[in-house]
Amino acid sequence: MKQTLLTILLLLPLWVNAQLQENFSDGNFTQNPTWAGDESSFIVNSQNQLQSNGPAVTGTILHLSTPSQAVVGTTWEFWANLKLATSSTNYTDVYLTSDKEDLKSADINGYFVRIGNTADEVSLYRKDAGKTAVMIINGQDGTIGTSNNIARVRVTRSINHEWELRIDVSGTGQNFVSQGTATDATHKRSAYFGVVVRYTSANSKNFYFDDFSITDAQPPVLDELQTITTQELILRFNEPLQPAQATTTANYTLNGSIKPIIAELTEAGTVRLVFSQNFSIGTNAVSIANLQDLYGNVLANPIERNFNFVPPPVLPGYNELLITEIMADENPVVGLPAQEYIELYNATADKVLMLQGIRYSDATSTTTFPNVQLLPGEYAVVVPNTQVANFSQYGRVIGISNFPSLNNTGELLQLRQPNGRLIVAVNYSDTWYKNTSKRDGGWSLEMIDVTNPCAGIANWAASVNPRGGTPAQANSVAASNPDNTPPAIADATAIAPDRVLLRFTERLDSTQAASIANYSINPGIPISSIQVQGPLFTEVILILGAPLHERQLYTLIAKSIPDCSGNLSSQPLSITFALPSAPVFGDVVINEILFNPRPNGVDFVELVNRSNKYINLKDWKLANTSGDTISNIRSITAANYVLAPGQYVVLTSNPDNIKSNYPAAREQTFLRMASLPSYPDAAGTVVVLQPNTQLADRFSYTDKMHFALLDDKNGVSLERIRLEGTTTADNFHSAATTVFATPGYRNSQSQEGVRAQQVFKIEPKVFSPDADGFDDFTTINYNTDKTGYVANITIFDAQGREVRKLVRNELLSAEGFFRWDGLRQDGTKANIGTYILYIELFGLNGEKGEFKERVVVGGRF
Structure with missing residues (x-):
């Protein structure tokens, strides 16, 4: 130039x-x-x-x-x-x-x-x-x-x-x-x-x-105006111009106020103007003043010229074409035609988007868009070809063949360029409605802020338009809803000795997330490569240069990783993880069960990892029994979910319901299942299966296991007493009535194991069976020199009267315990006072031993 x-x-x-x-x-x-x-x-x-x-x-x-x-x-x-x-x-x-x-x-x-x-x-x-x-x-x-x-x-x-x-x-x-x-x-x-x-x-x-x-004697005349780029004009005059005036940027004005940053005379009568911002789509106006030809003929009045600008259509890039509305469940009809649809939006300010050949897919099928274009800021509703006429009254309609059927409960929707490059992905769910009645049908899901396309549930809501949706129009829930929160690491899972899966709380800038320099692992494990998982870019797999060791806790540090909106944490992100070990029977056990919830409540099953291993619950199952057969098998989770030693997990179909009924519950321990097997109030069996269908634990319960003096058993869970004990009725007790259940934290009736130094040891020696969660029962702990002994335990009051036959001909293991809840043989509560436990022990070879232990039943006066 x-x-x-x-x-x-x-x-x-x-x-x-x-x-x-x-x-x-x-x-x-x-x-x-x-x-x-x-x-x-x-x-x-x-x-x-x-x-x-x-x-x-x-x-x-x-x-x-x-x-x-x-x-x-x-x-x-x-x-x-x-x-x-x-x-x-x-x-x-x-x-x-x-x-x-x-x-x-x-x-x-x-x-x-x-x-x-x-x-x-x-x-x-x-x-x-x-x-x-x-x-x-x-x-x-x-x-x-x-x-x-x-x-x-x-x-x-x-x-x-x-x-x-x-x-x-x-x-x-x-x-x-x-x-x-x-x-x-x-x-x-x-x-x-x-x-x-x-x-x-x-x-x-x-x-x-x-x-x-x-x-x-004539001033110059503008013969031709041509747009070269989105910010560049060529003005061709009928004769050569004086360079000084022709190259003065002040002599040109775009759309009333915008001056060019360059005014260049490329040849005698041709001026090139470059502006710092794009032309408006549609009509633009340029004003030209003070120009003169080579002979001094000056424009008497400014030249005013309108021009129409429509940039050439281009394929949309990432998040330039959005899915902004989803009608997944059209029935019962509220006001729109009974048809599923999605809505598209051109999120660019200056691009005409070409849709021809773009692939639209759900979880099971794919179709392509026809030869149509969307202007900047334009909406269009996408429906089957047969429905175009029914939606034309609402705005721009795009008809397609083989319209993918939308799942009512949610699924992953994607738009991709003909070469497969991702444009947008939306993994919607019926929880996004945030309205129980509207997710039953007839209402669409709408994006709240179209400038925040990476957000999930936080940027979607049920339509509030009386028709049930706003196809091909600005959404009824539209509002400013920017993303100002940087990403965090939700969890880290070692999915193999040389692979760690990181799951973030929101979508990432995939380029920055793929940089090895942004990650480190302590104790030092080298990282050889990074795989950012599309299409949602919330997961990252680290390929390690050396294997992880089991039962070793590692710390991962991640830094300089912004989210899709550019938000970056001011501090490095840190999380611990470990390589999961193969489980065996008894590593993960049933710790608590609520089978008789309050009215409108739901069941839950709490598991605990009582081993020193890290155990991944991915593909584990929860079941019940029908006769002697394990049945009604339900997947606990298809995702990675690692239980650390001593960690609880609460399995339920409705975490919100559990939290509302038990405010002290630890929400971070909840794991939502689509549904639990049936666990009847009277009796049932809880079965936990490992991924290979091997039994992990099993518990058969009845409502009679509850403390007999409870006024109302509904909403009260059965809690494991001793973590190391067997999963049998003797090792479970009703939760304290001060809490009714303890989902996600230490059981109210939990008791540390007592190792008897002699054959029998009573702990505690004073207890109060009042269901307050504090010493509600006593345990008779035993430790024999060998297996095969049989025991009888009879309880007498201070006057020598028999109160209860607690144990009869019970075959003992090498060590264990029995529990007395303070009830007489007839189910009434024993009076406050001192009681004698008379214990008879019989050996296989005719050995016999007698033991007497004292215990006190206390209470409030």
């Missing part, structure tokens, strides 16, 4: 002199202006006329030319005297415009007046490079049919390219006669004006010229 402007500036002296007035009164043609060509074959004679003076050779062609860029809104005038009889070999051509200095060249583009030729006329011609000249005004024949032909010629060309040729054969300029008019706009630029003479040998000195005049 600099070189072009330099060339124009170098030509400026020529432009200043381009309005020609030449009568040769200075006696030469070498200056003011300067003529070039066959200079040695012309002279200025004593009458101060330009005269041919070439060699006396038949067929000679001579020329002289001088710079002139006048081309439109111009009057050319000159005097000529041909002292010869004109013919096909004796005539002159006066070039009004030419793009070449050498007027004898065959490659000229321009216009000329021919005096002479076989018809002895004065006519106007157009010359196209490499072609024979074309007559555009045929002058009257015989006007110069003598041997001394004088003619004053005047040619005008209007700003609308209307030509008129006039001649005065008296030469005085007082008697012009029109030879005709024509309209021709073929050539709009000129560089030279000049004369060409052709003669036979006798006429070498018989061509005389004088009074050359080129006058332009």
